[in-house]
Amino acid sequence: MEELRNKFPGAVEAIDTQFGETTVTLKKESLSRVCEYLKQEKGFDYLSDLTGLDLGKEAKPRFAVVYHLFSMKSHARLRLKVLTDDAVDTVSPVWKAADWFEREVYDLLGVVFNHHPNMTRIYMPDDFNGHPLRKDFPLAGER
């Protein structure tokens, strides 16, 4: 993982290892470059999950987007994390699976994915008001 620090200077904010699982926190500007590298050179050919977190209204930045990578060949797993207040770049050109995952995060949390091919809601109706998984969203909806 130190390799990432050398390869992309300034891109890695933190590397944590817990219970044998590694989480790399990245600067959001370098996300797509690092992902491309991890897929092409390091064999992380499978994006097993992509989720969003609302860290609360007071948190700066407020949202986190988490990427769970898997290598079909070496069976290695890697977790990437990006913090943002509004938007991050899409990784759907790298892993096709990211397309719908990113729409889900956008729909429920309101994090926008730049350059996404179809940045629209996926679960809620198109005319829905608000993003229901935000911590400050009223349970019964904004009526």
Place this chain on the structure above:
Amino acid sequence: MGIEEKLPDNSVITTTIEKLVNWGRKNSLWPTGFGLACCAIEMICTAAARFDISRFGMEIFRSSPRQADLMIVAGTVTNKMAPVVKRLYDQMPNPKWVIAMGACAISGGIFNTYSVLQGVDKIIPVDVYVPGCPVRPEALLDAIVKLQKKIETENLRTKQDGGIEK
């Protein structure tokens, strides 16, 4: 729709025909075979061997709403599903009746949330409400028997549009 349109005004035999037609309608209720949540499992169970809905002459669950005259709203109606439920109801020919099965169909139940319709009576008229979470098969059978009693007393002239008395 049906025989009531053929009746002349001020007919003295209305009551008799009414009784005859209502008797026919109540004894051949054909429900739509669609379910939305856990109540649907109880509805299916009601149709199966242990509770056997066909003892009461209501067993022909139709796969097409155009062949059905009873809609059993079995389960949670989400806001996304609501237009579909409304369309299925509109596709049913008159006369038609609706049973709201379970807490969710009646009022949204425990799901007082952004995604759930707070009662199916907000979009279609309901004849019988059956409480339960989920509804027991006996309760559903009782609800349909109650609906049959209601149909027995219906006025053919005013019964034009499903459950709405004009």
